Amino acid sequence: MAREKFQTLTEQMFYILLALQEERCGADVMALVAQITQNRVAIGPGTLYNLLEDFLAAGMIVQTKTEGRRRSYTLTQQGRDRLLMEKQRLERMLSDYRHMTAGTEKNQRDTAG
Amino acid sequence: MKRKFEFNLYAPFQYQDLQDHLEKMAGRGWELEKAGYRLFTYRAAPPATVRYAMAFRPEVGWMDQLPTQGQEIYADYCRDAGWELAATWSRFPQVQFYRSRKQYPVPLETDLTSRWRVTAQWMETRFVDPLRGDVAIGCFFAIFLAIVLTIFLAQEEFAPPLFAMCAAADVLMILLVLNQLVVLVDAQRWLQQAKRAAEEGSPGPGGRMSLPWKLTTGLLIAAGAATLAVYVTNATADFGFLAPVRIAGAVLVFYITLFAAFRFRDLLRKRGGSPHWKWIVFTLVATLLALLSVELWDWFTDF
Incomplete structure (x- = not known):
């Protein structure tokens, strides 16, 4: 069965939505993501174009300004909700990790000490 | 330059x-x-x-x-x-x-899911769907011609020089069908892998020419060259040394008209307007060019 679109966000999707909390154009999104992730996450131009089109079609972002070929976008309420859901999912994962490794990490610290 | x-x-x-x-x-x-x-x-x-x-x-x-x-x-x-x-x-x-x-x-592309979703969409709508129709029509005519040629060859209707040319053309038609089926199977398999990659975010299908593709294409080119060589040899033997020049002229005219049709399509793409009208204009011009090409081919090869 086909997986529901944007059920979980990839790194690129997450960072593009994160960057669009404020109005930005595509080039600014690419530069900002590289800056905040210290080049750990790179967004290719093709990926940026495809994902912006997908987010627009899904109503998660909206086009705010067009200057020549330069288009700016920002998150809609739906986009903000989706970003928040992803944050909660990541927090749950982190919490599960902490819960499952708490004993192991304590033992490792005791052994090292 | x-x-x-x-x-x-x-x-x-x-x-x-x-x-x-x-x-x-x-x-x-x-x-x-x-x-x-x-x-x-x-x-x-x-x-x-x-x-x-x-x-x-x-x-x-x-x-x-x-x-x-x-x-x-x-x-x-x-x-x-x-x-x-x-x-x-x-x-x-x-x-x-x-x-x-x-x-x-x-x-x-740095996101595998979006990369393969878009590429698979292109592959399905712009390559595999039109290819299915083209292969079906092409194979129908090639199989029909191959059957007719085989029947004539089996009845030994032709004299030896003509027999060799028909045999070469028969092999060419069979290889053409084989090659088209390989193209379709390869494209279909690639599409399925691309769709799966879009679902799973996996690396996706490779972009290499398969061995059957290489083999059938190589054989097809060889069979095409052999058929043309037999045709030119027969024509030279029957009509003298002007025949190869006239055949070369016919082939040249064919490629010039083909080139003119593609150039015209590129020109249409540079202009605005309704794509439907552009299709109609292109089809009309392409038909005229095809008729002209057939006439010129007949004139060149009328020994």
């Missing part, structure tokens, strides 16, 4: 082979200038390490005015990332070639 022309045998989904080939050409001092229907044009440039990548935009129509607004925005993003547009493929206007002179540029 020095230029080099090359007949391209790669399909767009054999993207790794294509990119490697273009990078090798850049290393030898030839950079891609134009991607025609089958003919690629290179211009001389200082030998350099250049990276090539292909972009697939399934939303671009066959007769849309090029570049489309989406292609322009896409090219702007690419320029910001250090990629310059090298050429738009005339055969598939949805496919563009980008190049970067950086040693390690950010790839055009």
Whole structure:
């Protein structure tokens, strides 16, 4: 069965939505993501174009300004909700990790000490 | 400026082979200038390490005015990332070639799910769907001709020189059917793998020409050359040394009319207006050119 679109966000999707909390154009999104992730996450131009089109079609972002070929976008309420859901999912994962490794990490610290 | 022309045998989904080939050409001092229907044009440039990548935009129509607004925005993003547009493929206007002179540029696609979703969409709507119809029609005529030729050959209706030509043409038709089926199977398999990759976010299908593809294409070219050689030999034996010149003239006229049709389509793509009207105008002009080509072929080969 086909997986529901944007059920979980990839790194690129997450960072593009994160960057669009404020109005930005595509080039600014690419530069900002590289800056905040210290080049750990790179967004290719093709990926940026495809994902912006997908987010627009899904109503998660909206086009705010067009200057020549330069288009700016920002998150809609739906986009903000989706970003928040992803944050909660990541927090749950982190919490599960902490819960499952708490004993192991304590033992490792005791052994090292 | 020095230029080099090359007949391209790669399909767009054999993207790794294509990119490697273009990078090798850049290393030898030839950079891609134009991607025609089958003919690629290179211009001389200082030998350099250049990276090539292909972009697939399934939303671009066959007769849309090029570049489309989406292609322009896409090219702007690419320029910001250090990629310059090298050429738009005339055969598939949805496919563009980008190049970067950086040693390690950010790839055009960094998200596997979106990459394979878009590429699979292009492959399905712009390549496999039209291919199915083309292969069905092409195979129908090739099989029909092969059956007719085999029946005549079995009845020993022809004298030896004509027999050899019909036998070569018969083999050519059988290989044509085989080659088209290999093309369809390869494309269909690639599409399924691309769809799965879009679902799973996995690396996706490779972009290499398969061994059956290489074999059948090689055999097809050899059979085509053999059929033509037998035809030219027979014509020379019967009608003298002017016959090969006239056959060469007929082939040249055929390719000139084909080239004129593709050039006309490229001109239509540069203009605005309704794609439906452009299709109608193109079909009319292509039909006229085809009729002219048949007439000229008859005139040239009427020994």
